[in-house]
Amino acid sequence: MDDYRLVADAVAAEIAAGRLRPGDRLAPQREFARAHGIANSTAARVYKELVRRGLVVGEVGRGTFVRSADRATAPEPALAEPAQARVDLELNLPIVPEQAELLAAGLRRFQRPDVLAAALRPTGATGTRSAREAAAGLLAHDGWRPDPAALRFTGSGRQAIAAALSALVPAGERLAVEARTYPVVKSLAARLGIALVPVDVDEHGLDPDALAAAHRATPVRAVYVQPTLHNPSSATMPASRRAALAGVLQRHHMRAIEDRIWAFLPDEAPPPLAAFAPAHTILIDSLSKRLTPGLTAGFAVVPPDIADAFTLAVRSGAWLPAGFALDAVTGWINDGTVAEISARKRADVVTRQAILTETLAGFRLRTDPRSYFCWWDLPTPWRAETFVAAAARRGIAVTPAAAFTVGNGGSPNAVRFGLASPSPGTLAHALGVLGSIARGTPDDAAVD
Numbered sequence: 001m002d003d004y005r006l007v008a009d010a011v012a013a014e015i016a017a018g019r020l021r022p023g024d025r026l027a028p029q030r031e032f033a034r035a036h037g038i039a040n041s042t043a044a045r046v047y048k049e050l051v052r053r054g055l056v057v058g059e060v061g062r063g064t065f066v067r068s069a070d071r072a073t074a075p076e077p078a079l080a081e082p083a084q085a086r087v088d089l090e091l092n093l094p095i096v097p098e099q100a101e102l103l104a105a106g107l108r109r110f111q112r113p114d115v116l117a118a119a120l121r122p123t124g125a126t127g128t129r130s131a132r133e134a135a136a137g138l139l140a141h142d143g144w145r146p147d148p149a150a151l152r153f154t155g156s157g158r159q160a161i162a163a164a165l166s167a168l169v170p171a172g173e174r175l176a177v178e179a180r181t182y183p184v185v186k187s188l189a190a191r192l193g194i195a196l197v198p199v200d201v202d203e204h205g206l207d208p209d210a211l212a213a214a215h216r217a218t219p220v221r222a223v224y225v226q227p228t229l230h231n232p233s234s235a236t237m238p239a240s241r242r243a244a245l246a247g248v249l250q251r252h253h254m255r256a257i258e259d260r261i262w263a264f265l266p267d268e269a270p271p272p273l274a275a276f277a278p279a280h281t282i283l284i285d286s287l288s289k290r291l292t293p294g295l296t297a298g299f300a301v302v303p304p305d306i307a308d309a310f311t312l313a314v315r316s317g318a319w320l321p322a323g324f325a326l327d328a329v330t331g332w333i334n335d336g337t338v339a340e341i342s343a344r345k346r347a348d349v350v351t352r353q354a355i356l357t358e359t360l361a362g363f364r365l366r367t368d369p370r371s372y373f374c375w376w377d378l379p380t381p382w383r384a385e386t387f388v389a390a391a392a393r394r395g396i397a398v399t400p401a402a403a404f405t406v407g408n409g410g411s412p413n414a415v416r417f418g419l420a421s422p423s424p425g426t427l428a429h430a431l432g433v434l435g436s437i438a439r440g441t442p443d444d445a446a447v448d
Helices: 003-017 029-036 038-053 099-111 113-119 127-141 157-168 185-190 208-217 241-250 304-316 323-334 337-359 385-391 426-438 442-447
Strands: 056-059 061-064 151-154 174-178 195-199 222-226 255-259 280-284 298-301 365-367 371-375 412-418
Touching: 003 038, 029 038, 029 255, 038 056, 038 061, 038 298, 099 113, 099 323, 099 337, 113 323, 127 151, 127 280, 127 298, 127 323, 151 304, 157 185, 157 222, 157 255, 157 280, 157 298, 157 304, 185 195, 195 208, 208 241, 222 426, 241 255, 241 371, 337 426, 385 426, 385 442
Parallel strands: 174 195, 174 222, 222 255, 255 280
Antiparallel strands: 056 061, 151 298, 280 298, 365 371, 371 412
Protein backbone atom coordinates (compact mmCIF):
# COMPACT_ATOMS: atom_id res chain seq x y z
CA MET A 1 0.00 0.00 0.00
CA ASP A 2 1.26 3.49 -0.81
CA ASP A 3 2.73 5.45 2.10
CA TYR A 4 0.07 8.17 1.86
CA ARG A 5 -2.64 5.59 2.49
CA LEU A 6 -0.87 4.35 5.63
CA VAL A 7 -0.78 7.91 6.92
CA ALA A 8 -4.46 8.37 6.01
CA ASP A 9 -5.26 5.17 7.89
CA ALA A 10 -3.56 6.58 10.98
CA VAL A 11 -5.60 9.79 10.81
CA ALA A 12 -8.77 7.76 10.26
CA ALA A 13 -7.96 5.76 13.39
CA GLU A 14 -7.61 9.01 15.35
CA ILE A 15 -11.06 10.08 14.15
CA ALA A 16 -12.60 6.68 14.92
CA ALA A 17 -11.14 6.75 18.44
CA GLY A 18 -12.57 10.20 19.09
CA ARG A 19 -9.20 11.86 19.52
CA LEU A 20 -10.07 13.96 16.48
CA ARG A 21 -13.66 15.10 16.85
CA PRO A 22 -16.21 16.50 14.38
CA GLY A 23 -15.38 20.13 13.68
CA ASP A 24 -11.69 19.81 14.64
CA ARG A 25 -9.36 21.56 12.20
CA LEU A 26 -6.47 19.55 10.80
CA ALA A 27 -3.07 21.19 10.61
CA PRO A 28 -2.21 23.00 7.37
CA GLN A 29 -0.71 20.56 4.88
CA ARG A 30 2.84 21.92 5.21
CA GLU A 31 2.73 21.59 9.01
CA PHE A 32 1.18 18.12 8.67
CA ALA A 33 3.99 17.11 6.31
CA ARG A 34 6.69 18.30 8.73
CA ALA A 35 5.04 16.61 11.72
CA HIS A 36 4.85 13.25 9.89
CA GLY A 37 8.17 13.46 8.08
CA ILE A 38 6.61 13.25 4.63
CA ALA A 39 6.75 15.39 1.52
CA ASN A 40 4.25 18.19 0.97
CA SER A 41 2.93 16.36 -2.09
CA THR A 42 2.34 13.24 0.04
CA ALA A 43 0.48 15.29 2.63
CA ALA A 44 -1.76 16.64 -0.13
CA ARG A 45 -2.54 13.06 -1.20
CA VAL A 46 -3.35 12.13 2.42
CA TYR A 47 -5.86 14.97 2.67
CA LYS A 48 -7.43 14.03 -0.66
CA GLU A 49 -7.76 10.44 0.51
CA LEU A 50 -9.46 11.56 3.75
CA VAL A 51 -11.90 13.67 1.73
CA ARG A 52 -12.58 10.71 -0.58
CA ARG A 53 -13.43 8.57 2.44
CA GLY A 54 -15.85 11.23 3.65
CA LEU A 55 -13.93 11.77 6.90
CA VAL A 56 -12.96 15.40 6.38
CA VAL A 57 -14.12 18.39 4.38
CA GLY A 58 -11.98 21.20 2.94
CA GLU A 59 -13.18 24.79 3.09
CA VAL A 60 -11.48 27.32 0.85
CA GLY A 61 -9.58 29.87 2.88
CA ARG A 62 -10.33 28.15 6.21
CA GLY A 63 -8.69 24.73 6.16
CA THR A 64 -9.66 21.07 6.49
CA PHE A 65 -12.10 19.91 9.17
CA VAL A 66 -13.24 16.55 10.55
CA ARG A 67 -16.77 15.72 9.44
CA SER A 68 -19.51 14.26 11.60
CA ALA A 69 -19.24 10.48 11.60
CA ASP A 70 -22.82 9.99 10.37
CA ARG A 71 -22.19 12.31 7.41
CA ALA A 72 -19.57 10.14 5.78
CA THR A 73 -20.47 9.20 2.23
CA ALA A 74 -22.62 6.07 2.23
CA PRO A 75 -23.05 3.67 -0.71
CA GLU A 76 -26.28 3.95 -2.67
CA PRO A 77 -28.77 1.18 -1.82
CA ALA A 78 -29.02 -1.69 -4.25
CA LEU A 79 -32.85 -1.93 -4.29
CA ALA A 80 -32.73 -5.67 -4.58
CA GLU A 81 -33.54 -8.54 -2.25
CA PRO A 82 -32.21 -8.96 0.34
CA ALA A 83 -32.22 -5.21 0.98
CA GLN A 84 -29.23 -4.20 3.09
CA ALA A 85 -30.04 -0.49 2.69
CA ARG A 86 -33.52 0.99 2.82
CA VAL A 87 -34.86 3.73 0.54
CA ASP A 88 -37.21 5.66 2.79
CA LEU A 89 -39.95 7.34 0.76
CA GLU A 90 -42.07 7.81 3.88
CA LEU A 91 -39.96 10.58 5.36
CA ASN A 92 -39.65 13.81 3.39
CA LEU A 93 -36.42 15.60 4.31
CA PRO A 94 -35.38 17.96 1.52
CA ILE A 95 -31.65 18.70 1.56
CA VAL A 96 -30.00 20.51 -1.35
CA PRO A 97 -26.31 20.65 -2.37
CA GLU A 98 -24.20 23.22 -0.54
CA GLN A 99 -26.92 23.69 2.06
CA ALA A 100 -24.51 22.96 4.92
CA GLU A 101 -21.99 25.47 3.57
CA LEU A 102 -24.66 28.17 3.37
CA LEU A 103 -25.79 27.48 6.93
CA ALA A 104 -22.23 27.33 8.25
CA ALA A 105 -21.52 30.87 7.08
CA GLY A 106 -24.30 32.19 9.32
CA LEU A 107 -22.93 30.35 12.36
CA ARG A 108 -19.49 31.97 12.31
CA ARG A 109 -20.70 34.85 14.45
CA PHE A 110 -21.13 32.38 17.33
CA GLN A 111 -17.34 32.06 17.49
CA ARG A 112 -17.49 35.28 19.50
CA PRO A 113 -17.99 34.26 23.15
CA ASP A 114 -20.36 37.17 23.90
CA VAL A 115 -22.63 36.29 20.98
CA LEU A 116 -22.65 32.60 21.93
CA ALA A 117 -23.32 33.38 25.60
CA ALA A 118 -26.36 35.49 24.65
CA ALA A 119 -27.70 32.75 22.38
CA LEU A 120 -27.41 30.12 25.10
CA ARG A 121 -29.71 31.93 27.50
CA PRO A 122 -33.22 30.50 28.05
CA THR A 123 -35.92 31.82 25.73
CA GLY A 124 -39.67 32.03 26.30
CA ALA A 125 -42.50 31.40 23.88
CA THR A 126 -42.47 35.05 22.82
CA GLY A 127 -38.84 34.77 21.73
CA THR A 128 -36.97 38.00 21.16
CA ARG A 129 -37.99 41.18 19.39
CA SER A 130 -35.54 40.46 16.55
CA ALA A 131 -36.93 36.91 16.20
CA ARG A 132 -40.51 38.19 16.04
CA GLU A 133 -39.64 40.79 13.41
CA ALA A 134 -37.70 38.27 11.34
CA ALA A 135 -40.45 35.64 11.53
CA ALA A 136 -43.13 38.18 10.60
CA GLY A 137 -41.15 39.13 7.51
CA LEU A 138 -40.61 35.48 6.59
CA LEU A 139 -44.32 34.65 6.88
CA ALA A 140 -45.49 37.75 4.99
CA HIS A 141 -47.26 36.83 1.77
CA ASP A 142 -49.03 38.66 -1.04
CA GLY A 143 -49.64 41.86 0.91
CA TRP A 144 -50.39 40.15 4.21
CA ARG A 145 -47.90 40.46 7.09
CA PRO A 146 -48.59 39.23 10.62
CA ASP A 147 -48.24 41.53 13.59
CA PRO A 148 -44.88 40.64 15.21
CA ALA A 149 -46.56 40.86 18.62
CA ALA A 150 -48.75 37.89 17.60
CA LEU A 151 -45.73 35.60 17.06
CA ARG A 152 -45.06 32.72 19.42
CA PHE A 153 -42.24 30.18 19.12
CA THR A 154 -41.78 26.48 19.86
CA GLY A 155 -39.04 23.97 19.27
CA SER A 156 -40.65 22.67 16.07
CA GLY A 157 -43.75 22.89 13.91
CA ARG A 158 -45.12 19.70 15.47
CA GLN A 159 -44.82 21.26 18.91
CA ALA A 160 -46.65 24.36 17.67
CA ILE A 161 -49.49 22.15 16.42
CA ALA A 162 -49.59 20.34 19.75
CA ALA A 163 -49.76 23.64 21.63
CA ALA A 164 -52.57 24.89 19.38
CA LEU A 165 -54.56 21.71 19.95
CA SER A 166 -54.01 21.94 23.70
CA ALA A 167 -55.08 25.59 23.78
CA LEU A 168 -58.18 25.19 21.63
CA VAL A 169 -59.64 21.72 22.18
CA PRO A 170 -60.16 20.33 25.71
CA ALA A 171 -59.91 16.60 26.27
CA GLY A 172 -63.09 14.86 25.17
CA GLU A 173 -64.02 17.57 22.66
CA ARG A 174 -64.00 17.36 18.85
CA LEU A 175 -61.56 18.57 16.21
CA ALA A 176 -62.54 18.65 12.54
CA VAL A 177 -59.90 17.56 10.03
CA GLU A 178 -59.73 16.74 6.33
CA ALA A 179 -60.87 13.16 5.70
CA ARG A 180 -57.23 12.35 5.00
CA THR A 181 -54.90 14.29 7.22
CA TYR A 182 -51.34 14.56 8.55
CA PRO A 183 -50.68 11.42 10.65
CA VAL A 184 -48.95 13.40 13.40
CA VAL A 185 -52.24 15.20 14.09
CA LYS A 186 -53.96 11.84 14.49
CA SER A 187 -51.31 10.81 17.01
CA LEU A 188 -51.43 14.11 18.92
CA ALA A 189 -55.21 14.01 19.12
CA ALA A 190 -55.12 10.49 20.54
CA ARG A 191 -52.62 11.54 23.22
CA LEU A 192 -54.65 14.63 24.14
CA GLY A 193 -57.99 12.79 24.26
CA ILE A 194 -59.41 14.73 21.29
CA ALA A 195 -61.98 13.13 18.97
CA LEU A 196 -61.36 13.68 15.26
CA VAL A 197 -64.24 14.44 12.90
CA PRO A 198 -63.47 13.77 9.20
CA VAL A 199 -64.73 16.39 6.75
CA ASP A 200 -65.20 15.77 3.04
CA VAL A 201 -62.69 17.20 0.59
CA ASP A 202 -62.59 17.73 -3.17
CA GLU A 203 -59.92 18.75 -5.65
CA HIS A 204 -59.72 22.17 -3.95
CA GLY A 205 -59.32 20.85 -0.42
CA LEU A 206 -61.65 20.90 2.57
CA ASP A 207 -65.33 21.59 1.74
CA PRO A 208 -66.60 24.55 3.84
CA ASP A 209 -70.24 23.42 3.52
CA ALA A 210 -69.32 19.97 4.80
CA LEU A 211 -67.50 21.57 7.74
CA ALA A 212 -70.56 23.65 8.59
CA ALA A 213 -72.80 20.56 8.39
CA ALA A 214 -70.48 18.57 10.68
CA HIS A 215 -70.50 21.41 13.19
CA ARG A 216 -74.30 21.68 13.14
CA ALA A 217 -74.62 17.94 13.75
CA THR A 218 -72.32 17.97 16.80
CA PRO A 219 -70.26 21.11 17.49
CA VAL A 220 -66.53 21.00 16.91
CA ARG A 221 -64.13 23.27 18.79
CA ALA A 222 -61.71 23.84 15.91
CA VAL A 223 -60.58 22.59 12.52
CA TYR A 224 -57.06 21.59 11.48
CA VAL A 225 -56.45 22.35 7.81
CA GLN A 226 -53.61 22.49 5.28
CA PRO A 227 -54.71 24.98 2.60
CA THR A 228 -51.44 25.00 0.62
CA LEU A 229 -49.95 21.72 -0.68
CA HIS A 230 -52.12 19.53 1.50
CA ASN A 231 -50.33 16.43 2.75
CA PRO A 232 -51.00 13.86 1.28
CA SER A 233 -53.03 15.08 -1.72
CA SER A 234 -50.91 18.14 -2.71
CA ALA A 235 -54.14 20.13 -3.23
CA THR A 236 -54.02 23.91 -2.80
CA MET A 237 -57.16 25.87 -1.94
CA PRO A 238 -57.95 28.76 -4.30
CA ALA A 239 -58.61 32.16 -2.75
CA SER A 240 -62.37 31.77 -3.17
CA ARG A 241 -62.36 28.53 -1.14
CA ARG A 242 -60.30 30.19 1.61
CA ALA A 243 -62.75 33.07 1.76
CA ALA A 244 -65.67 30.63 2.01
CA LEU A 245 -63.93 28.71 4.79
CA ALA A 246 -63.24 31.97 6.62
CA GLY A 247 -66.95 32.73 6.44
CA VAL A 248 -67.80 29.42 8.11
CA LEU A 249 -65.29 30.11 10.88
CA GLN A 250 -66.75 33.54 11.52
CA ARG A 251 -70.42 32.51 11.41
CA HIS A 252 -69.92 29.54 13.72
CA HIS A 253 -67.35 31.16 16.03
CA MET A 254 -64.94 28.36 15.18
CA ARG A 255 -61.14 28.38 15.27
CA ALA A 256 -58.78 27.04 12.62
CA ILE A 257 -55.26 25.68 12.95
CA GLU A 258 -53.66 26.47 9.60
CA ASP A 259 -50.61 24.33 8.78
CA ARG A 260 -48.36 26.08 6.24
CA ILE A 261 -45.25 23.91 6.56
CA TRP A 262 -45.00 23.36 2.78
CA ALA A 263 -46.32 26.77 1.69
CA PHE A 264 -42.82 28.05 0.86
CA LEU A 265 -42.65 25.88 -2.27
CA PRO A 266 -45.20 27.50 -4.62
CA ASP A 267 -43.93 30.70 -6.27
CA GLU A 268 -47.54 31.85 -6.44
CA ALA A 269 -50.29 30.88 -4.00
CA PRO A 270 -53.23 32.68 -2.38
CA PRO A 271 -52.72 34.50 0.92
CA PRO A 272 -52.97 32.29 4.00
CA LEU A 273 -56.30 31.53 5.62
CA ALA A 274 -55.12 33.74 8.49
CA ALA A 275 -55.34 36.71 6.12
CA PHE A 276 -59.05 35.99 5.54
CA ALA A 277 -59.96 35.18 9.17
CA PRO A 278 -57.17 36.57 11.39
CA ALA A 279 -59.23 36.54 14.59
CA HIS A 280 -60.18 32.88 14.10
CA THR A 281 -56.92 31.32 12.87
CA ILE A 282 -53.70 30.12 14.46
CA LEU A 283 -51.15 29.94 11.65
CA ILE A 284 -48.40 27.32 12.08
CA ASP A 285 -45.10 27.18 10.22
CA SER A 286 -41.55 26.00 10.85
CA LEU A 287 -38.15 25.70 9.21
CA SER A 288 -37.86 21.90 9.26
CA LYS A 289 -38.70 21.60 5.55
CA ARG A 290 -37.82 25.11 4.43
CA LEU A 291 -34.37 24.93 6.03
CA THR A 292 -33.21 21.84 7.91
CA PRO A 293 -34.77 19.34 10.35
CA GLY A 294 -31.63 19.26 12.51
CA LEU A 295 -31.87 22.84 13.79
CA THR A 296 -35.34 24.33 13.56
CA ALA A 297 -38.00 26.40 15.27
CA GLY A 298 -41.78 26.42 15.16
CA PHE A 299 -43.74 29.61 14.48
CA ALA A 300 -47.31 30.39 15.44
CA VAL A 301 -49.30 33.53 14.65
CA VAL A 302 -51.88 33.60 17.45
CA PRO A 303 -54.96 35.84 17.82
CA PRO A 304 -54.64 38.13 20.87
CA ASP A 305 -57.57 36.66 22.81
CA ILE A 306 -56.02 33.18 22.91
CA ALA A 307 -52.34 34.18 23.06
CA ASP A 308 -52.13 33.53 26.82
CA ALA A 309 -53.73 30.09 26.49
CA PHE A 310 -51.33 29.17 23.68
CA THR A 311 -48.32 30.41 25.64
CA LEU A 312 -49.42 28.43 28.71
CA ALA A 313 -49.78 25.30 26.55
CA VAL A 314 -46.24 25.78 25.23
CA ARG A 315 -44.85 26.07 28.75
CA SER A 316 -46.82 23.21 30.26
CA GLY A 317 -45.98 20.94 27.33
CA ALA A 318 -42.25 21.76 27.60
CA TRP A 319 -42.37 22.91 23.98
CA LEU A 320 -40.34 26.10 24.42
CA PRO A 321 -37.82 26.97 21.70
CA ALA A 322 -34.10 26.51 22.26
CA GLY A 323 -32.42 29.90 22.51
CA PHE A 324 -29.49 28.93 20.30
CA ALA A 325 -31.73 27.53 17.56
CA LEU A 326 -33.97 30.60 17.59
CA ASP A 327 -30.97 32.95 17.45
CA ALA A 328 -29.42 30.98 14.58
CA VAL A 329 -32.72 30.89 12.69
CA THR A 330 -33.16 34.64 13.13
CA GLY A 331 -29.73 35.22 11.66
CA TRP A 332 -30.40 32.93 8.70
CA ILE A 333 -33.65 34.75 7.95
CA ASN A 334 -32.04 38.18 8.15
CA ASP A 335 -28.94 37.36 6.08
CA GLY A 336 -30.94 35.78 3.25
CA THR A 337 -29.85 32.18 3.86
CA VAL A 338 -33.43 30.95 4.35
CA ALA A 339 -34.53 32.64 1.13
CA GLU A 340 -31.57 31.20 -0.80
CA ILE A 341 -32.08 27.64 0.41
CA SER A 342 -35.83 27.87 -0.16
CA ALA A 343 -35.22 28.97 -3.76
CA ARG A 344 -32.89 26.02 -4.31
CA LYS A 345 -35.49 23.64 -2.94
CA ARG A 346 -38.09 25.04 -5.34
CA ALA A 347 -35.69 24.22 -8.17
CA ASP A 348 -35.04 20.79 -6.65
CA VAL A 349 -38.78 20.04 -6.67
CA VAL A 350 -38.88 20.66 -10.43
CA THR A 351 -36.11 18.11 -10.96
CA ARG A 352 -37.79 15.48 -8.82
CA GLN A 353 -41.22 16.04 -10.32
CA ALA A 354 -39.70 15.48 -13.77
CA ILE A 355 -38.30 12.16 -12.54
CA LEU A 356 -41.73 11.22 -11.20
CA THR A 357 -43.53 12.16 -14.43
CA GLU A 358 -41.13 10.21 -16.60
CA THR A 359 -40.80 7.12 -14.42
CA LEU A 360 -44.44 6.54 -13.46
CA ALA A 361 -46.16 7.77 -16.61
CA GLY A 362 -49.55 6.16 -17.16
CA PHE A 363 -50.42 5.61 -13.50
CA ARG A 364 -53.08 7.54 -11.52
CA LEU A 365 -50.94 9.98 -9.59
CA ARG A 366 -52.16 12.99 -7.61
CA THR A 367 -49.51 15.58 -6.99
CA ASP A 368 -48.56 19.15 -7.84
CA PRO A 369 -45.56 20.31 -9.90
CA ARG A 370 -44.39 22.17 -6.77
CA SER A 371 -44.90 19.30 -4.31
CA TYR A 372 -42.40 16.97 -2.66
CA PHE A 373 -44.95 14.17 -2.28
CA CYS A 374 -47.36 12.14 -4.39
CA TRP A 375 -50.60 10.20 -3.81
CA TRP A 376 -50.82 7.07 -5.94
CA ASP A 377 -54.18 5.35 -6.59
CA LEU A 378 -52.93 1.83 -7.20
CA PRO A 379 -54.04 -0.24 -10.20
CA THR A 380 -56.17 -3.36 -9.82
CA PRO A 381 -55.63 -5.91 -8.29
CA TRP A 382 -53.30 -4.22 -5.83
CA ARG A 383 -54.32 -3.37 -2.28
CA ALA A 384 -52.36 -0.74 -0.39
CA GLU A 385 -51.09 -3.06 2.35
CA THR A 386 -50.00 -5.70 -0.16
CA PHE A 387 -48.19 -3.12 -2.26
CA VAL A 388 -46.42 -1.67 0.78
CA ALA A 389 -45.22 -5.14 1.72
CA ALA A 390 -44.03 -5.87 -1.84
CA ALA A 391 -42.14 -2.57 -1.92
CA ALA A 392 -40.58 -3.31 1.46
CA ARG A 393 -39.24 -6.62 0.15
CA ARG A 394 -37.35 -4.57 -2.44
CA GLY A 395 -36.01 -2.23 0.22
CA ILE A 396 -38.40 0.69 -0.40
CA ALA A 397 -40.66 2.21 2.27
CA VAL A 398 -43.90 3.92 1.23
CA THR A 399 -46.91 4.93 3.34
CA PRO A 400 -50.34 3.25 2.97
CA ALA A 401 -53.46 5.41 2.71
CA ALA A 402 -54.65 4.12 6.09
CA ALA A 403 -51.99 6.21 7.84
CA PHE A 404 -53.75 9.39 6.66
CA THR A 405 -57.38 8.23 6.85
CA VAL A 406 -59.66 9.45 9.64
CA GLY A 407 -62.78 7.55 10.67
CA ASN A 408 -64.03 4.03 10.05
CA GLY A 409 -65.11 4.36 6.45
CA GLY A 410 -62.23 2.32 5.06
CA SER A 411 -59.11 3.40 3.24
CA PRO A 412 -58.59 3.61 -0.52
CA ASN A 413 -56.10 1.38 -2.30
CA ALA A 414 -53.47 4.07 -2.46
CA VAL A 415 -50.06 4.95 -1.10
CA ARG A 416 -48.23 8.20 -0.51
CA PHE A 417 -44.53 8.58 -1.14
CA GLY A 418 -42.12 11.42 -0.63
CA LEU A 419 -39.71 12.65 -3.28
CA ALA A 420 -37.32 14.67 -1.13
CA SER A 421 -35.06 12.37 0.86
CA PRO A 422 -33.06 10.18 -1.56
CA SER A 423 -30.65 11.47 -4.16
CA PRO A 424 -32.21 12.04 -7.62
CA GLY A 425 -30.52 8.92 -8.96
CA THR A 426 -31.76 6.75 -6.12
CA LEU A 427 -35.24 8.28 -6.43
CA ALA A 428 -35.40 7.44 -10.14
CA HIS A 429 -34.28 3.88 -9.47
CA ALA A 430 -36.72 3.42 -6.58
CA LEU A 431 -39.68 4.78 -8.55
CA GLY A 432 -38.72 2.52 -11.42
CA VAL A 433 -38.84 -0.47 -9.09
CA LEU A 434 -42.24 0.62 -7.74
CA GLY A 435 -43.56 0.99 -11.27
CA SER A 436 -42.33 -2.50 -12.12
CA ILE A 437 -44.09 -3.91 -9.05
CA ALA A 438 -47.35 -2.10 -9.89
CA ARG A 439 -47.35 -3.41 -13.49
CA GLY A 440 -47.29 -6.95 -12.15
CA THR A 441 -49.54 -8.71 -9.67
CA PRO A 442 -49.26 -9.52 -5.97
CA ASP A 443 -48.51 -13.11 -6.93
CA ASP A 444 -45.66 -11.95 -9.15
CA ALA A 445 -44.22 -9.84 -6.33
CA ALA A 446 -44.47 -12.72 -3.86
CA VAL A 447 -42.14 -14.88 -5.96
CA ASP A 448 -39.95 -12.07 -7.35
